[in-house]
Amino acid sequence: MEIFGDMGELAAEKHVEYILSVEKKKDSFESVVMEHLRMNGAYWGLTTLDLLGKLHAVDVDQIVSWIIKCQHDSGGFGGNIGHDPHVLYTLSAVQVLALFDKLDVLDIEKVSTYVAGLQNEDGSFSGDMWGEIDTRFSYIAICCLSLLHRLDKINVENAVSYIVSCKNLDGGFGCMPGGESHAGQIFCCVGALAITGALHHIDKDLLGWWLCERQVKSGGLNGRPEKLPDVCYSWWVLSSLIMIDRVHWINKEKLVKYILDCQDLDNGGISDRPDDAVDVYHTYFGVAGLSLLEYTGLKAIDPAYALPVDVVNRIFIGRQSKKES
């Protein structure tokens, strides 16, 4: 197995080791910026482990009790203990609990009331009580409420029409009406429309072409015209293409090779571009991207909920195996 050197393969074990030991050097900028978004870090790291089939390597009870401590009186979650609630971290908390099949520890009424309370009259969503509005928050709120089976708490029709108002002439979506199309925002808008059963608002052929134009010669994907490719866009672009059923329009082999080229084969982890420094965020998006590309040995991930397919099925189809036993 020492012939890893020629790219070609996913260094799965190295990535597991990397995630389990994300050891922050004391003075690194990363350790400082991670403090407030630890909940996102937990989601990225743990979902990656699950896709790699290694979720059992962590202590579930410890993580669940930490997550509960991050919950605020309002029902929302902060990025860490004692931090203010924000919808970004609330979704991550719900997603991590879903991974562990522990959604039952939540007071679902309370969490969903918090999330639903962030909807504005025009259908848009704010991220927190301070009111920053962005289509990212529309996706996050809709995804979160759907996982909790509480979409009935918001005005879905208005939520959809706000997202549609952010559609551009190229078929893509921006962060607000008039905002430039951006693959990350497109994922959010397409994901929200997929979850609410409103994909008919999308011009799939036009958007599909824009998305497949994101693939550059190296095989990687960029997020906007004339920008550099980046592993995280493997997720944003690919998942969008899958949701609108146009993923066969890109060259999958070249994209797989690009992601594999971004691995740190010595210490594990995946970076944005070949030879850059790795981080948990790009490791997650790289592995998730490969999962969408049906890479051997990885669990399948759901393109809309950004959770393993078996987790999503457990939530929406039920838990036959448990009932039977």
Next chain:
Amino acid sequence: MASSSSDEEFRQWIPFRQRPEWSDVKPLPQDDGPSPVVPIAYKDSFVETMDYFRALYHGDERSFRALSLTSEAIQLNPGNYTVWHFRRLILEALEVDLQNELDFTEAVARGNSKNYQLWHHRRWIAEKLGTIATSKELEFTRKILSLDAKHYHAWSHRQWVLQTLGGWDDELSYCDELLEEDIFNNSAWNQRYFVITNSPLHGGLKAMRTSEVSYTVKAVIAYPENESSWRYLRGLYKDDNHSWVNDAQVSSACLKVLSAKNNYVFALSTLLDLICHGFQPNQEFRDIVDALGTPDSDRQGSDLAKSICSVLERVDPIRANYWRWRRSKLSQAV
């Protein structure tokens, strides 16, 4: 950086426990919980600053020293939204002149301008200041965009300013300026579309179409590989396919690019779209597409659209599946 007063505090960092004005505060440490997932070792100065911050935050102390503490905490980690929230509460309570706050955000932006909290804070200030902030906000975003012309946050902020506070007068010429610097700047093309469709000064898309089409046709002929300008040209005929198909400027721009036989993918795909929408190509178009085909490629006879798809499949191999699909759609239509 050195000229800003808020930075002077950072030249030599003194631990809070050694500062006399903080002796009455008992620092409150972060509880990271027992979780081993993503363990974090923090830098000392960061730990101490945040411990004092938590103490004041929990005591809800909206004072001038709390304001300066938030400045330090934001400099250490501008991504911490709780610190920004608390800063706004303090600013409101102390009724501070928000003009100074604009300077503070500019100093933070010099360190890292790609930060949601910073821009949200800036919008909050501008909203409070109202139209007296308009020119400063346009100038601020212009400064950021001069360093990174595709800066997503800066563009969002600028669009918000224009729509909320106004200041449209020079916006179209600003787009000209940016496109002159970089004709491939998709953000500037997007802004151009935003201006002609939203500005109260230009009379809307239809009124602008003639002049915009001639501007854009020049752009696509000069740089035919530019995805953004081709998409913009198409956007000028939004909800009006009839005018698009029948405007000779569009088809002759395609013809011109195809004759040069260089970087013609977008010209060819535009011609394909035109044909799919009813454009009747003359012999000149057929001859030019024939000239782009390889000698051994099967002659499609009269079906120009199919020949176009074959050429595109060959010259744009990474998207070969897309062009094959376009071709299969043509046969379905027959």
